[in-house]
Amino acid sequence: MIDFLISPWPWWFSGMLISAVMFTLIFFGKSFGFSSNLRTICAMTFGRKIKFFDFDWRENTWNLTFLVGAALGGFISYHFMHGGTAVIISPETLADLSTLGFAAPEGMQPSEVFSWESVLTLKGFLVLAIGGFLVGFGTRYAGGCTSGHAISGLSNLQLPSLVAVVGFFLGGLVMTHLLFPFIYPLA
Protein backbone atom coordinates (compact mmCIF):
# COMPACT_ATOMS: atom_id res chain seq x y z
CA MET A 1 0.00 0.00 0.00
CA ILE A 2 2.70 2.49 1.04
CA ASP A 3 4.84 1.25 -1.85
CA PHE A 4 1.97 1.85 -4.24
CA LEU A 5 1.40 5.37 -2.95
CA ILE A 6 5.00 6.54 -3.02
CA SER A 7 5.72 5.06 -6.46
CA PRO A 8 4.56 6.90 -9.61
CA TRP A 9 0.81 6.45 -9.88
CA PRO A 10 -0.91 4.61 -12.74
CA TRP A 11 -3.17 6.59 -15.06
CA TRP A 12 -6.44 5.06 -13.86
CA PHE A 13 -5.73 5.88 -10.20
CA SER A 14 -4.64 9.43 -11.05
CA GLY A 15 -7.66 10.01 -13.31
CA MET A 16 -10.06 8.77 -10.62
CA LEU A 17 -8.56 11.10 -8.04
CA ILE A 18 -8.67 14.12 -10.37
CA SER A 19 -12.36 13.55 -10.85
CA ALA A 20 -12.67 13.23 -7.04
CA VAL A 21 -11.00 16.66 -6.67
CA MET A 22 -13.43 18.13 -9.22
CA PHE A 23 -16.50 16.72 -7.43
CA THR A 24 -15.15 17.80 -4.05
CA LEU A 25 -14.99 21.40 -5.31
CA ILE A 26 -18.46 21.06 -6.88
CA PHE A 27 -19.90 19.88 -3.55
CA PHE A 28 -18.17 22.80 -1.84
CA GLY A 29 -20.23 25.00 -4.19
CA LYS A 30 -17.24 25.92 -6.40
CA SER A 31 -15.81 24.70 -9.67
CA PHE A 32 -12.55 23.16 -10.82
CA GLY A 33 -10.65 25.68 -12.95
CA PHE A 34 -7.09 26.52 -12.10
CA SER A 35 -6.23 29.27 -14.58
CA SER A 36 -8.77 31.69 -13.08
CA ASN A 37 -6.09 32.19 -10.46
CA LEU A 38 -3.90 33.95 -13.01
CA ARG A 39 -6.66 36.48 -13.58
CA THR A 40 -7.16 36.85 -9.84
CA ILE A 41 -3.44 37.52 -9.36
CA CYS A 42 -3.68 40.28 -12.00
CA ALA A 43 -6.66 41.78 -10.16
CA MET A 44 -4.77 41.67 -6.86
CA THR A 45 -1.66 43.33 -8.23
CA PHE A 46 -1.28 45.61 -11.22
CA GLY A 47 -4.52 45.17 -13.08
CA ARG A 48 -7.14 47.29 -11.33
CA LYS A 49 -7.26 49.97 -14.01
CA ILE A 50 -8.29 47.44 -16.65
CA LYS A 51 -11.96 46.49 -16.82
CA PHE A 52 -11.23 42.78 -17.15
CA PHE A 53 -9.41 42.78 -13.80
CA ASP A 54 -11.64 45.23 -11.96
CA PHE A 55 -13.50 42.84 -9.69
CA ASP A 56 -13.33 41.89 -6.04
CA TRP A 57 -10.54 39.31 -6.08
CA ARG A 58 -11.42 38.27 -2.51
CA GLU A 59 -14.30 36.19 -3.86
CA ASN A 60 -11.63 33.90 -5.35
CA THR A 61 -9.61 33.52 -2.17
CA TRP A 62 -10.77 29.90 -2.01
CA ASN A 63 -9.09 29.19 -5.39
CA LEU A 64 -5.88 30.96 -4.35
CA THR A 65 -5.88 28.73 -1.27
CA PHE A 66 -6.28 25.76 -3.62
CA LEU A 67 -3.24 27.10 -5.54
CA VAL A 68 -1.15 27.27 -2.37
CA GLY A 69 -2.23 23.68 -1.65
CA ALA A 70 -1.10 22.62 -5.16
CA ALA A 71 2.41 23.93 -4.45
CA LEU A 72 2.35 22.21 -1.05
CA GLY A 73 1.32 18.96 -2.76
CA GLY A 74 4.31 19.23 -5.08
CA PHE A 75 6.56 19.82 -2.07
CA ILE A 76 5.16 16.79 -0.23
CA SER A 77 5.53 14.59 -3.30
CA TYR A 78 9.14 15.58 -3.84
CA HIS A 79 10.22 15.22 -0.22
CA PHE A 80 8.17 12.23 0.93
CA MET A 81 6.85 10.35 -2.09
CA HIS A 82 8.01 10.63 -5.71
CA GLY A 83 11.33 12.05 -4.67
CA GLY A 84 12.58 13.03 -8.10
CA THR A 85 12.92 9.54 -9.54
CA ALA A 86 13.57 9.48 -13.28
CA VAL A 87 10.42 9.50 -15.39
CA ILE A 88 10.28 6.29 -17.41
CA ILE A 89 9.25 7.41 -20.87
CA SER A 90 8.48 5.32 -23.93
CA PRO A 91 11.48 4.19 -26.03
CA GLU A 92 10.06 6.04 -29.06
CA THR A 93 9.94 9.35 -27.17
CA LEU A 94 13.43 8.70 -25.84
CA ALA A 95 14.69 8.20 -29.40
CA ASP A 96 12.88 11.29 -30.74
CA LEU A 97 14.19 13.46 -27.91
CA SER A 98 17.68 12.15 -28.35
CA THR A 99 17.75 13.51 -31.92
CA LEU A 100 16.83 16.90 -30.39
CA GLY A 101 19.83 16.71 -28.05
CA PHE A 102 18.11 15.41 -24.92
CA ALA A 103 19.75 12.84 -22.63
CA ALA A 104 17.67 10.10 -20.99
CA PRO A 105 15.56 11.42 -18.06
CA GLU A 106 17.35 11.67 -14.73
CA GLY A 107 14.44 13.12 -12.79
CA MET A 108 11.00 14.65 -13.15
CA GLN A 109 12.10 17.38 -15.57
CA PRO A 110 14.81 17.70 -18.25
CA SER A 111 17.77 19.75 -17.10
CA GLU A 112 18.12 20.78 -20.78
CA VAL A 113 15.01 22.94 -20.28
CA PHE A 114 14.75 23.72 -16.57
CA SER A 115 18.25 23.91 -15.09
CA TRP A 116 19.23 27.51 -14.34
CA GLU A 117 22.31 26.95 -16.43
CA SER A 118 20.00 26.57 -19.43
CA VAL A 119 17.44 29.18 -18.36
CA LEU A 120 20.17 31.81 -18.09
CA THR A 121 21.01 31.50 -21.78
CA LEU A 122 18.99 33.74 -24.13
CA LYS A 123 17.35 30.84 -25.96
CA GLY A 124 16.69 28.87 -22.79
CA PHE A 125 15.08 31.90 -21.17
CA LEU A 126 12.92 32.65 -24.21
CA VAL A 127 11.60 29.07 -24.25
CA LEU A 128 10.20 29.40 -20.71
CA ALA A 129 9.15 33.05 -21.09
CA ILE A 130 7.30 32.57 -24.39
CA GLY A 131 5.89 29.22 -23.20
CA GLY A 132 4.53 30.82 -20.03
CA PHE A 133 3.20 33.85 -21.87
CA LEU A 134 1.29 31.71 -24.39
CA VAL A 135 -0.15 29.57 -21.59
CA GLY A 136 -1.36 32.63 -19.68
CA PHE A 137 -2.66 34.50 -22.73
CA GLY A 138 -4.18 31.46 -24.41
CA THR A 139 -5.97 30.12 -21.37
CA ARG A 140 -7.81 33.36 -20.69
CA TYR A 141 -8.58 33.91 -24.37
CA ALA A 142 -9.97 30.37 -24.58
CA GLY A 143 -11.80 30.79 -21.28
CA GLY A 144 -10.11 27.93 -19.44
CA CYS A 145 -7.19 25.52 -19.25
CA THR A 146 -6.83 21.78 -18.90
CA SER A 147 -8.85 21.73 -15.66
CA GLY A 148 -11.56 24.23 -16.68
CA HIS A 149 -12.06 23.07 -20.27
CA ALA A 150 -10.67 19.54 -20.70
CA ILE A 151 -11.91 18.18 -17.35
CA SER A 152 -14.77 20.38 -16.06
CA GLY A 153 -16.05 21.55 -19.45
CA LEU A 154 -16.01 18.16 -21.17
CA SER A 155 -17.62 16.56 -18.09
CA ASN A 156 -20.47 19.02 -18.58
CA LEU A 157 -20.54 18.31 -22.35
CA GLN A 158 -19.70 21.89 -23.31
CA LEU A 159 -19.08 22.32 -27.04
CA PRO A 160 -16.77 25.37 -26.56
CA SER A 161 -14.63 23.17 -24.30
CA LEU A 162 -14.34 20.51 -26.98
CA VAL A 163 -13.31 23.21 -29.48
CA ALA A 164 -10.75 24.55 -26.99
CA VAL A 165 -9.32 21.05 -26.42
CA VAL A 166 -9.01 20.61 -30.20
CA GLY A 167 -7.08 23.92 -30.13
CA PHE A 168 -4.86 22.67 -27.27
CA PHE A 169 -3.86 19.73 -29.44
CA LEU A 170 -3.52 21.74 -32.62
CA GLY A 171 -1.09 24.08 -30.86
CA GLY A 172 0.73 21.29 -29.06
CA LEU A 173 1.21 19.25 -32.22
CA VAL A 174 2.48 22.25 -34.20
CA MET A 175 4.95 23.13 -31.44
CA THR A 176 6.17 19.55 -30.94
CA HIS A 177 6.42 18.40 -34.54
CA LEU A 178 7.03 21.56 -36.57
CA LEU A 179 8.76 24.02 -34.23
CA PHE A 180 10.80 21.86 -31.83
CA PRO A 181 13.27 20.89 -34.61
CA PHE A 182 14.08 24.61 -34.98
CA ILE A 183 14.41 25.17 -31.21
CA TYR A 184 16.39 22.09 -30.08
CA PRO A 185 19.17 21.34 -29.47
CA LEU A 186 19.42 24.61 -27.57
CA ALA A 187 23.19 25.01 -27.78
Next chain:
Amino acid sequence: MKFFKYLLAGTLFGIIMAQSEAMSWYRIQEMFRFQSFHMYGIIGTAVVLGVVGVFLIKKFNLNDIQGNPIKFSSKEPQMVKSLLGGTLFGLGWALSGACPGPIVVNVGYGITSMFVVLFFAVLGTYTYGLLRDKLPH
Protein backbone atom coordinates in the same frame (compact mmCIF):
# COMPACT_ATOMS: atom_id res chain seq x y z
CA MET B 1 -10.35 28.15 8.83
CA LYS B 2 -13.16 28.17 6.28
CA PHE B 3 -10.50 27.96 3.57
CA PHE B 4 -8.71 24.97 5.07
CA LYS B 5 -10.74 22.48 3.04
CA TYR B 6 -9.60 24.19 -0.17
CA LEU B 7 -6.01 23.96 0.99
CA LEU B 8 -6.49 20.21 1.50
CA ALA B 9 -8.17 19.78 -1.90
CA GLY B 10 -5.34 21.74 -3.54
CA THR B 11 -2.74 19.65 -1.74
CA LEU B 12 -4.37 16.46 -3.00
CA PHE B 13 -4.41 17.95 -6.51
CA GLY B 14 -0.71 18.83 -6.28
CA ILE B 15 0.19 15.35 -5.08
CA ILE B 16 -1.81 13.82 -7.95
CA MET B 17 -0.06 16.02 -10.54
CA ALA B 18 3.33 15.01 -9.15
CA GLN B 19 2.72 11.32 -8.43
CA SER B 20 1.06 10.82 -11.84
CA GLU B 21 3.98 12.72 -13.43
CA ALA B 22 1.41 14.82 -15.34
CA MET B 23 3.58 17.79 -14.28
CA SER B 24 6.51 16.42 -16.25
CA TRP B 25 7.65 17.95 -19.55
CA TYR B 26 8.51 14.40 -20.66
CA ARG B 27 4.92 13.19 -20.21
CA ILE B 28 3.61 16.12 -22.26
CA GLN B 29 6.07 15.25 -25.03
CA GLU B 30 4.93 11.60 -24.98
CA MET B 31 1.35 12.83 -25.26
CA PHE B 32 1.92 15.18 -28.21
CA ARG B 33 3.93 12.47 -29.97
CA PHE B 34 1.17 9.86 -29.37
CA GLN B 35 3.79 7.52 -27.92
CA SER B 36 2.20 6.70 -24.58
CA PHE B 37 -1.31 6.13 -23.30
CA HIS B 38 -0.49 7.60 -19.86
CA MET B 39 -1.79 11.20 -20.25
CA TYR B 40 -4.77 10.10 -22.35
CA GLY B 41 -5.61 7.55 -19.67
CA ILE B 42 -5.47 10.17 -16.91
CA ILE B 43 -7.56 12.79 -18.71
CA GLY B 44 -9.88 10.17 -20.23
CA THR B 45 -10.62 8.53 -16.86
CA ALA B 46 -11.29 11.92 -15.25
CA VAL B 47 -13.62 12.96 -18.09
CA VAL B 48 -15.59 9.67 -18.22
CA LEU B 49 -16.16 9.71 -14.46
CA GLY B 50 -16.87 13.44 -14.70
CA VAL B 51 -19.57 12.99 -17.36
CA VAL B 52 -21.28 10.28 -15.29
CA GLY B 53 -21.06 12.31 -12.06
CA VAL B 54 -22.33 15.56 -13.59
CA PHE B 55 -25.20 13.63 -15.19
CA LEU B 56 -26.15 12.10 -11.82
CA ILE B 57 -25.92 15.45 -10.00
CA LYS B 58 -28.28 17.00 -12.56
CA LYS B 59 -30.63 14.00 -12.62
CA PHE B 60 -31.08 13.92 -8.84
CA ASN B 61 -30.87 17.72 -8.37
CA LEU B 62 -28.21 17.35 -5.69
CA ASN B 63 -27.26 20.17 -3.31
CA ASP B 64 -23.83 21.32 -2.22
CA ILE B 65 -22.71 21.19 1.43
CA GLN B 66 -24.34 24.57 2.14
CA GLY B 67 -27.63 23.15 0.91
CA ASN B 68 -27.72 25.19 -2.31
CA PRO B 69 -28.66 23.44 -5.55
CA ILE B 70 -25.57 22.64 -7.62
CA LYS B 71 -25.53 24.67 -10.82
CA PHE B 72 -23.15 24.18 -13.72
CA SER B 73 -22.19 27.31 -15.57
CA SER B 74 -22.15 27.04 -19.35
CA LYS B 75 -19.02 28.09 -21.19
CA GLU B 76 -19.50 31.12 -23.43
CA PRO B 77 -20.48 29.75 -26.85
CA GLN B 78 -17.79 31.65 -28.77
CA MET B 79 -15.98 29.20 -30.98
CA VAL B 80 -13.43 31.61 -32.46
CA LYS B 81 -11.93 32.48 -29.10
CA SER B 82 -12.08 28.85 -27.96
CA LEU B 83 -10.14 27.70 -31.02
CA LEU B 84 -7.67 30.61 -31.26
CA GLY B 85 -7.10 30.81 -27.51
CA GLY B 86 -6.89 27.04 -27.27
CA THR B 87 -4.29 26.87 -30.02
CA LEU B 88 -2.11 29.55 -28.40
CA PHE B 89 -2.46 27.69 -25.10
CA GLY B 90 -1.42 24.43 -26.77
CA LEU B 91 1.70 26.03 -28.26
CA GLY B 92 2.66 27.22 -24.78
CA TRP B 93 1.74 23.92 -23.12
CA ALA B 94 4.12 21.98 -25.37
CA LEU B 95 6.87 24.63 -25.15
CA SER B 96 6.91 24.97 -21.36
CA GLY B 97 5.69 21.41 -20.72
CA ALA B 98 3.17 22.62 -18.17
CA CYS B 99 -0.36 23.97 -17.95
CA PRO B 100 -1.34 26.39 -15.14
CA GLY B 101 -1.90 23.85 -12.33
CA PRO B 102 1.31 21.92 -12.91
CA ILE B 103 3.31 25.17 -13.21
CA VAL B 104 2.55 25.84 -9.56
CA VAL B 105 3.02 22.19 -8.56
CA ASN B 106 6.47 22.30 -10.18
CA VAL B 107 7.44 25.32 -8.09
CA GLY B 108 6.49 23.41 -4.94
CA TYR B 109 8.29 20.32 -6.21
CA GLY B 110 11.47 22.39 -6.31
CA ILE B 111 11.74 23.21 -10.04
CA THR B 112 12.54 26.84 -9.24
CA SER B 113 12.88 27.95 -12.87
CA MET B 114 9.11 27.38 -13.19
CA PHE B 115 8.81 30.77 -11.46
CA VAL B 116 9.86 32.23 -14.82
CA VAL B 117 7.00 30.37 -16.53
CA LEU B 118 4.58 31.45 -13.79
CA PHE B 119 5.62 35.11 -14.04
CA PHE B 120 5.16 35.15 -17.81
CA ALA B 121 1.86 33.27 -17.55
CA VAL B 122 0.54 36.07 -15.31
CA LEU B 123 1.92 38.59 -17.79
CA GLY B 124 0.17 36.72 -20.63
CA THR B 125 -3.16 36.84 -18.81
CA TYR B 126 -2.59 40.54 -18.10
CA THR B 127 -1.87 41.18 -21.79
CA TYR B 128 -5.08 39.37 -22.72
CA GLY B 129 -7.02 41.67 -20.37
CA LEU B 130 -5.33 44.65 -21.98
CA LEU B 131 -6.11 43.60 -25.58
CA ARG B 132 -9.46 41.92 -24.95
CA ASP B 133 -11.62 44.43 -26.83
CA LYS B 134 -9.36 44.29 -29.89
CA LEU B 135 -9.32 40.49 -30.25
CA PRO B 136 -11.78 38.42 -32.32
CA HIS B 137 -14.12 36.46 -30.03
